[in-house]
Amino acid sequence: MSDGHASHAVAKTGWGGGASPFAVGDKKLGMWLFIVSDALTFSALIMAYSYVRVANEWPTPFDFFPSIIFSSVMTFVLLSSSLTMVFGVAAAHAGDRKATVKWIIATMFFGLLFVVLHANEWVHLIEEGMTPLQNPWGTPLFGGTFFTLTGLHMTHVAIGVIYLGVIAWGFGKGKYDGEDVEVSGLYWHFVDLVWMFIFPMVYLMSSRVN
Amino acid sequence: MSTAEADSHRGLFIKVWLGLLILTIIEIVLAYIHFDPHVMLAVLMGLSLVKAGMIMAYFMHLKFDAPSLSWILVVPLIACIMIMVGYFFPDGYRILQYGVASIK
Numbered sequence: 001m002s003d004g005h006a007s008h009a010v011a012k013t014g015w016g017g018g019a020s021p022f023a024v025g026d027k028k029l030g031m032w033l034f035i036v037s038d039a040l041t042f043s044a045l046i047m048a049y050s051y052v053r054v055a056n057e058w059p060t061p062f063d064f065f066p067s068i069i070f071s072s073v074m075t076f077v078l079l080s081s082s083l084t085m086v087f088g089v090a091a092a093h094a095g096d097r098k099a100t101v102k103w104i105i106a107t108m109f110f111g112l113l114f115v116v117l118h119a120n121e122w123v124h125l126i127e128e129g130m131t132p133l134q135n136p137w138g139t140p141l142f143g144g145t146f147f148t149l150t151g152l153h154m155t156h157v158a159i160g161v162i163y164l165g166v167i168a169w170g171f172g173k174g175k176y177d178g179e180d181v182e183v184s185g186l187y188w189h190f191v192d193l194v195w196m197f198i199f200p201m202v203y204l205m206s207s208r209v210n
Numbered sequence: 211m212s213t214a215e216a217d218s219h220r221g222l223f224i225k226v227w228l229g230l231l232i233l234t235i236i237e238i239v240l241a242y243i244h245f246d247p248h249v250m251l252a253v254l255m256g257l258s259l260v261k262a263g264m265i266m267a268y269f270m271h272l273k274f275d276a277p278s279l280s281w282i283l284v285v286p287l288i289a290c291i292m293i294m295v296g297y298f299f300p301d302g303y304r305i306l307q308y309g310v311a312s313i314k
Contacts, residue, residue: 023276032279036287043291047298054302055310068238075234082269083227090219182271189269196261199234200254204241 031183035190038156042194045152046201049145059137060206066124071203074117075195078157081110082192085164085185092181097172100181104168107188111161118154122147146202153198156191163187226268233261 022029062068088103125146129136132144167184170176237257240250267273272280 022279022282024279029279032283036283039287040290043294047294051298051302055305064242068241072234072238076231079227079230079234082265083223086223086269087220186270189265192269193262193265196258196265197255200237200241200258201251204237204254205247205251207241209242209244 025179027179027183028186031186035186038190039194042149042152042197045145045149046197049149049201052139052141052145056139056141058139058206059135059142060208061125061128061130061135061137061142062203062207064207067121068203068207070117070121071199074114074121075199077110077114077117078192078195081107081114082189084110085188089178089182089185092171092178095178097174101168101172104164104171104181104184108161108164108168111157111164111188115154115157115161118150118157122150149198149202153191153194156194160188160191223268226264230261230264233257 024032062071084103084106088100088107091099091103130143130146132147134140135143163184167176167181171181237254240253266284272283
């Protein structure tokens, strides 16, 4: 910026930079902005799901066993992974590298468990004849919206497990600091948060009640 | 976050986690009680919003950050979602009232 009275006046009002109005680091603010945009992506998909659902005879194919049991256990697994992640972030800020890596690996284990359970659920549905274009129960769009919504979420979980692995490895070696762990935690909690909407809308609202 | 602060938060986080588990169990039970699907959807979405709020406030640390951060993140998000609701729901209501024109 050029010298002179104008730039002085600008710096005093805070427009010249150097101020931190949100009192967070740039990485954390960046991750939050990504989360807001990603939340809108999921909102759009959930809205589309609801819209298609209103306009069609919607199937209710999810039996209590295995689908609802599996998806409930998946919900508990994701919630627990958020708890271990919170402990990991706390350990990272306390400077305890061993405990941080331990908690992050626990989080990754729960994340992997979620992916395995969900993939199992997908295989079960595919074996019953469900594809993105057709299914045995009702409107063909059910498969398309189901696989898009839960597939995008599963992709987020899988990417999150890899992301956490990189962070745990780098933090263990002293390459990353507490803020990096905290930022990866934000992403992980967001993936958990999205499932809190997908689970009731996709599974509970389509449970087969006799 | 200091070590002492982290320790005092640990019990709080476990309480939040237990709260989230209980709300989830309530949701599952609600899904098996016979009542109007519209009311059920509203109740389930209400509970999900509470859960999302708990995750954001405690796990994602927003409650302990500067209030300006919450405002700059949550308000535009809600505004954008309301715009989507404004487009989708009147049309969804039209479909519910008048049905879908058959293309056959």
